[in-house]
Amino acid sequence: MDKFDVLIIGSGPGGYVAAIRAGQLGLKTAIVEKDKELGGTCLNVGCIPSKALLTSTDHFMFAKKEAEKHGIVIENAHVDLNKMQQRKDKVVKTMNSGVRSLMKTNKVTTFEGLGTITAPGKVSVKLADGKTQEIETKNIIIATGSAAVELPFAKFDGKTIVSSTEALTFTEPPKKFLVIGAGAVGLELGSVWNRLGSEVTILEFLPRIAIGFDLELSNLLQRSLTAQGITFHLETKVGAVKIDNGRATATATKGNEELKFEADKVLVSVGRKPFSEGLGAEKAGVEFDETKRIKVDEHFKTNIDGIYAIGDVIAGPMLAHKASEEGIACVERIAGKDGHINYDAIAGIIYTNPELAGVGLTEDQAKEKKIDYHVGRFPFRASGRAVANDDLEGIVKFIADAKTDRILGAHILQHAASELIAEAVSVIEFGGSSEDLARTCHSHPTLSEAVKEAAMNVEKRALHIINR
Amino acid sequence: MSVEVKIPAVGESITSGIVSVWHKKSGDFVNAGDALFTLETDKVSTEIAAETSGVLDAIVPEGQEVKIGEVVATIDDSKKPIETAPEKTSVGDAVSVSGKPTASPTKEKPADAKTLSPAVRRIVDEEHLQPEKISGTGKSGRLTKADALAAAQNRGAAEEKVEPPSRGYGGPSIAEDRSAEGGNRRGEQSADGRFVRKKMSPLRRKIAAQLVMAQHTAAILTTFNECDMSAVQELRTKSQDAFTKKNGVKLGFMSFFIKASVEALRAVPVVNGRIEDEDFIQNNFYDIGVAVGTERGLVVPIVRDADKKSFADLERDIADYATKAREGKLKIEDLTGGTFTISNGGVYGSLLSTPILNPPQSGILGMHKIMPRPVAVDGKVEARPMMYLALSYDHRAIDGREAVTFLIKVKECIEDPKKLPLDF
Secondary structure (H helix, E strand, O other): OOOEEEEEEOOOOOHHHHHHHHHHOOOOEEEEEOOOOOOHHHHHHOHHHHHHHHHHHHHHHHHHHHHHHHOOOOOOOOOOHHHHHHHHHHHHHHHHHHHHHHHHHOOEEEEEEEEEEEEOOEEEEEEOOOOEEEEEEEEEEEOOOEEEOOEOOEOOOOOOEEOHHHHOOOOOOOOEEEEEOOOHHHHHHHHHHHHOOOEEEEEOOOOOOOOOOOHHHHHHHHHHHHHOOOEEEOOEEEEEEEEEOOEEEEEEEEOOEEEEEEEOEEEEOOOEEEOOOOOOOOOOOOOEOOOOOEOOOOOOEOOOOOEEEOHHHOOOOOOHHHHHHHHHHHHHHHOOOOOOOOHHHOOEEEOOOOEEEEEEOOHHHHHHOOOOEEEEEEEHHHOHHHHHHOOOOOEEEEEEEOOOOEEEEEEEEEOOHHHHHHHHHHHHHOOOEHHHHHOOOOOOOOOHHHHHHHHHHHOOOOOOOOOO | OEEEEEOOOOOOOOOEEEEEEEOOOOOOEEOOOOEEEEEEOOOOEEEEEOOOOEEEEEOOOOOEEEEOOOEEEEEEOOOOOOOOOOOOOOHHHHOOOOOOOOOOOOOOOOOOHHHOOHHHHHHHHHHOOOHHHOOOOOHHHOOOHHHHHHHHHHHHHHHHHHOOOOOOOOOOOHHHHHHHOOOOHHHHHHOOOOOOOOOOOHHHHHHHHHHHHHHHHOOEEEEEEEEEOHHHHHHHHHHHHHHHHHHOOOOOOHHHHHHHHHHHHHHOHHHHEEEEOOEEEEOOOOOEEEOEEEOOEEEOOEEOOHHHOOHHHHHHHHHHHHHHHHHOOOOHHHHOOOOEEEEEHHHHOOOOOOOOOOOOOOEEEEEOOOEEEEEEEOOEEEEEEEEEEEEEEEOOOOOHHHHHHHHHHHHHHHHOHHHOOOOO
């Protein structure tokens, strides 16, 4: 077999996107995937299937609680969970075959099996039939992603104590569902099963939910989710989880208080760790940091020539879109082009209802950095479209430099926040100011007008609210 | 071989000008006939074209005063136009095993005024900035609001460095005044938006210097009179249709005043002369300047041999000049060599004013707004369309009696146009 220009280990949103770009640039490209299907965690057991369930259950909530207000009468709205799960599986299958055909059209050779680096420029793949195949390549990109972090006192058993992977596949809603960790995964899956009838309790070690997002909006989200029926225990440290007869009992401390939680299922969603071991990277001499992430320079090159790493396996937020951008930039560098990433313009999103989206600095971060800043806010209840949609919850909030007016951060809480945040990301990417956004004509009536109004409120000239 | 680009002689009495804008940059390939730069003189601004094709090397910076005949650039005609190499991406070759990027960072592009962000557009507009001269810190070298704000703030200081204000006519200069206030000029520039400082155009600066020079050289005095416009108005109304049909141009007031001035100049020739050092020069021709206001300032194109021209010719000349002035197409020769000037402040509504001489001329007639006013006619009060007339003159050459006589002659010709050689 001919030598490849680039071989990518891992076919998640980092790896497969890097492969497409490499194919586009005319590089002879290969991709190695240990699982049966391409697409990685995101496509198979992460972003995509969770969004399928979140959307389905959101529709259910509409049918059950909102439809009547619109004059739509749905008698006895109920869920066929089996069918809901089948639809989710179909969504994943559609995406799987999409990625597979993209590999073909971009002339990317796919190897199914566990890839191991045996030396710089050499990768051996253990194929499904037990044979191994040795592949030579000029460049290797490690894009192996991450795995859910396990708690030592609450090891995953796949049945009662589960990770997000299993929590997406329950065949019936657990009567009592305990979630450890109030980050994106815990809040999203907590929402799914809460909507489907589970009694959901979320425990969080920190005094707040949704760490990394603006505190003001996180608090608003917590209030909203509480109203939807989810119970939160903050500043609560879980000490042990015991399994007895398929049921779990978790003990935790909250201040001086001892708390006990019984549950049919326990989701541990306390973060993810880089999937960096067992790849032969250590043997090849690749350096790691203290949290087992692979060390790379600004062009994603490891300390070993010809070996690169991107995505969750290196430093930075563990986000699919961050991995994709890195994959593109990395391949473009290999091809002698000039790939860049602006880490200040990568948004994070939690797909609850309302959705929480944020990019750039939070207000607390601006304070910490001692930046002189202005805040602009606009509530959706003052937006005509939000009123027509009956989606009044949430606000848009901008953090802008007091002197230059440059947008430093944008935060949105709204049913459609994940889509609305993109505009702010674009403006930030171009180093834009709140005035730039405020002077851009927005169509009426749209939710995006609220984004413009919040930008106008930075200089206290929003139109549909009293500017404070 | 290098060919020198010299400042051409653009007209009599013009010895210097200012290279206001380079239309080509050093290193540019220019074709013969391409406009190289704009030369501004106190009379007019002209584009100077390349006489040869080749690569330009500009020697003189924008804003510098240059003398006629001075070399401001060279053109190397041995060089061919530089081909811009098309961007090539040969992927196979570009793959570097070591992974070192072979491409250099994206070159900064000059900011295009059309693609400025909304906030930058506003600041550039309000602060009169030149976006192509601001360096951008945004994506691919784009200008951010911060860049524009910084440029607006720094401009004051930068300009001060470029051109220290020259000392005027005694007294402390403006710059000294300001530094005495504590040197916070920068903050004064635009921080609160209460005033905006901007550089005067070279043409404006020249006009200013010329006016002050006139005030300081001649002994300017103004005499006034008034004239009843009834007769001229009546004549115009009666003849307008036939005149327009015949000549393709309207019969205005100006031709009457030009003709009246010629008659008055014939009667009082000293007004049609000028002082040069210790001599007085008497002109025996009648080239009358007609002041025209334009966006860039006042210009005074000259109607040649006004004594020999018909009313129709005069009106046509004036109309042509007005069009040229609006379009900025007046040539140096259109503006030089007048013997007397007429200025009509009436078009802006002025009732009375003292015109200032157009050196080295000795007289200037000021026309004003026609207003119906009560006047005594045959012992009765009547409303008549009246115009005040003003003649400013150089008292060094012209006596008061001569000046008053001149103005009365003009008045008489206007009040009784039959005294003029009416040829329509």
